[in-house]
Amino acid sequence: MAEVGEVTEGCRLPVLRRNQDNEDEWPLAEILSVKDISGRKLFYVHYIDFNKRLDEWVTHDRLDLKKIQFPKKEAKTPTKNGLPGSRPSSPEREVPASAPASGKTLPIPVQITLRFNLPKEREAVPGEPDQPLSSSSCVQPNHRTTKRKVEVVSPATPVPASTETTQASVFPQQNGSARRAVAAQPGRKRKSNCLGTDEDSQDSSDGIPSAPRMTGSLVSDRSHDDIITRMKNIECIELGRHRLKPWYFSPYPQELTTLPVLYLCEFCLKYVKSLKCLQRHLTKCDLRHPPGNEIYRKGTISFFEIDGRKNKSYSQNLCLLAKCFLDHKTLYYDTDPFLFYVMTEYDCKGFHIVGYFSKEKESTEDYNVACILTLPPYQRRGYGKLLIEFSYELSKVEGKTGTPEKPLSDLGLLSYRSYWSQTILEILMNLKSENGERPQITINEISEITSIKKEDVISTLQYLNLINYYKGQYILTLSEDIVDGHERAMLKRILRIDSKCLHFTPKDWSKRGKW
């Protein structure tokens, strides 16, 4: 039984959590940060194998101190002790990598102090040489210049990279596969390198700052992930009628992160610190719809197209808001190469934002969606599927097939799979047999009709378990429960895109100079 005072960053222990069925559970959680508010200690916990969006500040009475595991100094310990899957750059792995290189202090007020718990209590892992720690036990959490690519090729890396190579998964259909393969296992890589102090000093000495790729809107490689970005920084956002609880970090101005509520103008999405400011802002802001061209309207649903280059402030505000709910979204670069399609619902007050997706003006990887988000108040009501459907309608007008940018989030995967399934099944079930023969269709045809990229068609067919090999050829089998399930689902799907209501002419951005 440990004392509360001993609970530090990197500790793992069961934490009380109430699930959606209102039952108490004690999932294992990792302490990411500790703060002291008027003598009361609060712990920021990440529930292992739960999405980060459920991370939260908890009081000490929710911690099960009897089962506490103190952080291991050794890099490989976490993978060995059967606790994989937590986010990379957990403090105990972070420490050795960053501490030696950075004697600098950062200008950011560090409310979060990461203290490395000197491993008195830690069980020594057999076979692992016990590496003594360097003197520095204090971590500047957001200072990490480590670039994973560098780590891999770095001859200075002293630790053999055995574990991560086996775990690195390759995504064959992605053209950035090498990078992704590397990126897919950031935590492990770091773990393996955690003692390589020279690696970091090399990084800082060569002075070349690492920067993410310039295309796309999502990061899967977490080289820029650190303890700051792992934690939600905004408590609450008020947007129109809604109060939203952000899920992830978003780089709103730092001075606003301490506010209990961040106020956003519902129409221009400007962020202000108080209700009074919002009131004042609304006297000056006469927007009642997203500041773009309406390209679709049916009923109360409209879509507005916004150019990320021409309307920077709105695009940035939108991205900041979206970042609160999209873990992998990156705001590293400007919004210039993107178009934003904002879906709104009209009422007498104006066109209220429901969700949006962004799209690269020119995608080298057939992406037709970069980021996609239904705002939490509108979730699970079919709007997400509507957004997806709209994105494919645009691709149909463009005469291209498309796919969403990867990585998908859990909700993204579910939504897309659902959309793909329903779309493909709709086609398969509507196929009529010609001259008595069995109806048939090629994957390419499905892809052309739906603008869904071929790979996504195949993966959906596989996921639905429709592809079978029979008598020397592949066949598609539509079982009863598949058909029933589809029909039931389609009954619930009321919101649909009407292509007749779309007024959209795709632009050839390659001929327009740069974006």
Add this chain to the structure above:
Amino acid sequence: MSKLSFRARALDAAKPLPIYRGKDMPDLNDCVSINRAVPQMPTGMEKEEESEHHLQRAISAQQVFREKKESMVIPVPEAESNVNYYNRLYKGEFKQPKQFIHIQPFNLDNEQPDYDMDSEDETLLNRLNRKMEIKPLQFEIMIDRLEKASSNQLVTLQEAKLLLNEDDYLIKAVYDYWVRKRKNCRGPSLIPQIKQEKRDGSTNNDPYVAFRRRTEKMQTRKNRKNDEASYEKMLKLRREFSRAITILEMIKRREKTKRELLHLTLEVVEKRYHLGDYGGEILNEVKLNRSDKEIITPATLHNGNHHKIQECKIKHPHHPSLKEEASDVRQKKKYPKKPKLESVITPQQPTTEPLPVISKSDIKQYDFHSSDEDDFPQIPSPVSEPEEENDPDGSCAFRRRVGCQYYAPRLDQTNYSCENSELAELDKLRHRHCLTTLTVPRRCIGFARRRIGRGGRVIMDRISTEHDPLLKQIDPEMLNSFSSSSQTVDFSSNFSRTNASNKHCENKLSLSEILSNIRSCRLQCFQPRLLNLQDSDSEECTSRKPGQTVNNKRVSAASVALLNTSKNGISVTGGITEEQFQTHQQQLVQMQRQQLAQLQQKQQSQHSSQQMHPKAQGTSTSDCMSKTLDSASAHFAASAVVSAPAPSRSEVTKEQNTTHNNINGVVQPSGTSKTLYSTNMALSSSPGISAVQLVRTVGHSTTNHLIPALCTSSPQTLPMNNSCLTNAVHLNNVSVVSPVNVHINTRTSAPSPTALKLATVAASMDRVPKVTPSSAISSITRENHEPERLGLNGIAETTVAMEVT
């Protein structure tokens, strides 16, 4: 049943797939698992996240139930949609337009301030509103400007005042509040902003920095090189444009400031005038009280010269040292050349200087530094030092002496209506116009007043009276008999006599009456003396010096005109000895004193209009002046020119070899107190100014004597000059008068605006500008009178002396 091959062929996307439904479905147990043939597609998710409990639960639920189960959804943090004050916050309704909304991208940025007032600000506003009215938007604009003008460094109060066009008290209040608030502010700005990247790359890993520019590696697929090159060029272009914008902004701001300064100066002058603060005592007092900050004291206006100005305090903020240094240099240059009598300037200038020395570029340069929008640019262009090498005025250029004083205008001049005889007498004293005749051309020019300008040129200020036609008939011969007596009149006696004659002059009606007045010495008439008189005169002059210094007050109050000798215009040689000047000046003083009184009454109407507006602007005066010029001087000028070639009276000439002893003067009618204006205006209103040496009005304390002089020449006089060259050789006396500008005035009704401006500019300068007015003007004239250019040049070389009589 065929034996299934163990290894299935790869899935071909182009190959049709037959669809089996329901009862048609073959027994799937016969089917070979295809898992090896069709590679499992990745989900597209991050591996780590894929294994999350909630997702796996949801996926399996979907696969089992073919639809979502409420309990199997992925939980997310809650959102509330019950903001109850929503309707109060978002007021009004928005009607959905029939048409699709189409937005013009450039309509988006209206000029609303980004700053939004908070409740703390509201408290301040309520407090301020007790004293003055300030609207929230106004306040927000102020804060917004302050914020946007400040980077790491907060703007100063001075800058804030420039930035904000508000009442000073309000600015101070808001500024102080803003500084306090800014200090307490945790963020870098009161307007919350996304952290910007820094160029040095130090922010590359700062999670709060977002939306970095994608400059380094632009995605350039085709013509990569080309794209990058043009991109670089565009960047450069943009930089240069923004620099141009900055410069223009700064110019705009400077000009505004200058206008402000002018108005303030005017105000100060006015206030001082009303307070009677002619010595500047009150001003000094005030200045001392707020000496904590360096204040730019109101610089002299061109019409504000009557006041004592502490030059040393007029510091140009940028070049205080430069300026003082410059004036030091000036003095060193100037004073050694003046022997004992400082008032007499005998320029040792080379007679001709190459014309191209002052070029148009000078003017342009000047124009750049002081824009055209400004009526009275007074800030000397800061970079004047190098250009002064080209200054055509050279050592003769005017430079105000440090610490020089100007004397107050006489208060009584405003009391014209007053019948008080004492005051009237005093008035008359000041207006020292006397009946003047010239030797060549031999005629009477009416009432005039003389001054000596730089280089000893004699300037005659003519005054028009109702008797002009009458006076014109006076033949100098008629006065010959008693002219000498009038000249030798002692000052004191003269004084009383003029007083006595005052009453007479009022009702002077006939020529004979005037003549008799002159004969009886009631009316003084000036005639140039023969040279043999000069010795005694010079003695007389020196002996009377104390008395003159007494007078000097008034003399300088009337403003001494300093003559800028121009290298290209008219060259003045030092052909006249100091004694001669001295003598002549002596005469002038006497004559004027006598005649002043008599003229006084006649001039009242004319003067009062001018004098009532001590700070009358150049333009208004110019109107007035051109009138007088037209009416009075034109006649004179014409006749002077006409009669010039006539054989002059033989004069004794000591310096016959000096062919260039021309001190050409223009006689200009003017009220004494208005000499300053009139001279300036005559200059500025005339395109022929090139000929006229620019007279810079100045109180020159070293000038002990009133020497009216105006050097002039013009294209028009050229033929005449040439023709009378031979005559002129013989003339060594102070010479008159080629009244060019009169000609020009009569000819061109509208003064050349550029010349006007430049002249006023020059006149209002504290220090010698890098382009001296005369040069500027002359070059302008050169442009204006291109055909006459040769003539002008000719004048420079063959300037002809004419004699004043």
